[in-house]
Amino acid sequence: MTAVFEAASRGAEAPPELSILLVTWEPGEELLSCIDSLAVARHGCGVDLELVVVDNGSRWFPQAEVRRAWPDAVVIANTDNRGFGPAVNQAARVASGQVLLLLNPDTRVDGDPFTPLASAFGDSHVVAVAPRLVETGEVDDVEQEVFQLRHLPTLWAALRELWLIDRLWPDNRWLRRDRYLDRAREQAFDVEQPAAAALAVRASTFAAIGGMDERFRPAWYEDVDLCARLGRLGRLVYWPGSTFRHVGGVSARRLGYDRFLPIIYRNACRYWRKHHGLTGGLSFRALLASGMLLRLVTLPLRRRVPRPRSEAARAYARTLAVALGGEAPRPWDASRGPCAPARRPSATGS
Template sequence: MKPRLSIIIVNWNSGPRLRANVESLRRENDPTGLEVMIVDNASTDGSADMIAGDATACLIRLLSNRGFAAAANTAAREARGNWLLFLNPDIIHTPNNIGRLLAGVTGRTEAVGGCGCLVDTEGRPQRHFQLRQLPSPAWALAELLLPQQVRINGWGLRRHFYAHYPWDRPFRVQQPAAACLLLRTDAFRELGGFDEAFSPAWFEDVDLCRRLRDRRLDLWFVPDARFIHEGGYSASALSPAEFLSIYWGNACRYYTKHHPAFAVLYRRLVPVGLYMRAAVAASADRRQALCEAGRRLMDRIRTTGTDRS
C-alpha cells in the first residue's frame, strides 16, 4: 500500500535521540500510512546502528557526511508518500501529532505545507526559534549588529518571530524551521528540493521557503500538532568557531542568492559584526570563537571574492 506520508529524518551522530524519535512514532493512532526514511550522514557514534533492525524504518547509509540538504534530497527522491515531513532526530512525538498536522494542512486547499508547534520538555513553544519571517536586508543588519535581547524584544523585531500572533490558532507562516517541516511531495520536487550549496546545514530551509514564497505557495502553522524538540544538538557537535563560520557563511550565501546588491555590502560587514560581538563577549572562549570565525570569513572573501571557498 502506498503511504500517505513519508517521514524523512537526517541523522548525524545524534546518539540515542534517533532511536527515541522512531520509537515515539508508535504513539501515532494510524502508523500504517507512514513511511519512515532515515538518512545517516556517515555517523560514527553508532546512532544509526541502534535502529538498523527496526522493521518500521528504512535506513539509507551515506558513505560521507554530505550535509542536511543533500541527505534530505536523497530520501525525497525515493519517497513514495504524497507528503514529506522533514524532522530532526531530536524530536519526540506526542500522541497523534502527525495526524493533527496533516489534517491542519490538507484541509486548506491553498496550502502546500506547514509545521506543527515545537515545544520544550516543559511544553513551552520555542517562539524565538521555530517561526520567522523571511529575512530582509533590514533584518540581516539587525541580526548581525544588534544585541540578542534587543533583537528579540524590539517591537519591529518581535514581528520577525511572529510574537504578535496568537499561537493558539493556525496562521500562515513564511519560514518554519526544517526541524519540523511538512511539504507536498510534488511541490518539493518541482522546486528541485533543498539547495545543496547550503552545506553542511543552516539556511537551506530559509532558501526553500523563499522559493515557495516567490511562487505564492502557502505554509501554515498548526498549533495543536505538538512536537517535543530538544534543539541545539547539531551546533553542539561543532566547535563554536566552526558553527559561526558555517552559519554566517551560509547567511552570506543566502543574501547573495536572493538580495545580490545588498550582499556586496553584507559580505564585508559580517566579519566586522563578528569582531564587534567579540569585543563585548562575556567569556574569553566566546571572544576567541568569534574572532576565529571573523578571520575565516575574511580569508574567504579575500581569496575568492565570496563567502565560501
C-alpha cells in the first residue's frame, strides 16, 4: 500500500487556523459540489483555511478539478482503499491547522461557517465542536436532527433498537433523550457523540489520543470511539452558529445493505469490547443475536420493507453470524466500497 503525496508549497506562511480533512472513494458529483462551496466560503471568511484530500484508491479521482477549485490543496492518493480512519490519520499527519475539521464529501456550505466554528474553541476546555447539520433538500436526504447527535451507546439503547422497540414506538422519551431531540437545536450545548460527518477537533488533542483507532475498518463506529476518548479530556460542544448541509447515507447505499449491516455491527461489537470489557462485549453480542433472529422471524410478516426481502435476509443472517463470532463479508470488491461514515442503523431503517 503506497501513497502518492502531492502538495503545493506553502512557503514560509504562518500555519492555517483550520485544516479541512476530506476522505473520498470513487467520488461522484458531490465531492466537487462540496469543494466548490468550500472555496466560495473560503474567500468570505475570517479564518485561514487549509484543505487536505485523501482519496482511497478510486478508479477515477477528479484531481484537476479539485486543484482548479482549491489550487493549494494537499492531495494524498492511496493506491487502495485503506478505510476511513486510516485515511483521516493520514490527513491529520500532514495537516498544519490548529483545528482539524473532519468533513464528509456529501456536505456543502452556504455563507461562512468557519468563523463561528473557530470561535467555539475560545474556551480552552472545548476539545471538539459539532456544527449544525441540516438537510440539502435532495430526495435521499437523511433527517439530520435524528442522525447527528447521540449519547454514547448503552445496553438499554441497544436493546430498544435491536428488539424493535424504537421502531414500534418512535417517539418514546428514551429515544428522544438519546438523540438529543428534547433539546432546542438553535442553542449550543454539550454532547457526547456527534457524527464525524462534520466534526472539528483540536489538532493537539487529536494527536494526544493517537487519532482514529484504525481497527474500525473500513468505516463506522470509529467516530463513536473517537468521541468516547475525546470526552475524557474535555468538552464536546454542539455549535449551531456554524451550519453545514449534509445528504448522508451515501456510503451505505453504495456498499449495499447486506454488506453494510454486518460491518457496522462488527465494529459495534469491537466498540463494546474495547470500552466495556468482556462482560459488556458479550452482553451486546447477545442482544445483537436476539435482534437479528427477531428480524429474520418477522421479515415474512412485514408489509413494507425498504429493500428487497432477500437482501434484508442476507443482511440479518450475516449480522447474526457476526454476533456469534463469525466474520463480516469483505467490505468492498472491485465495484463497491465505502469512503466515509454514513448513516448508522436505526429502528426506522432496520
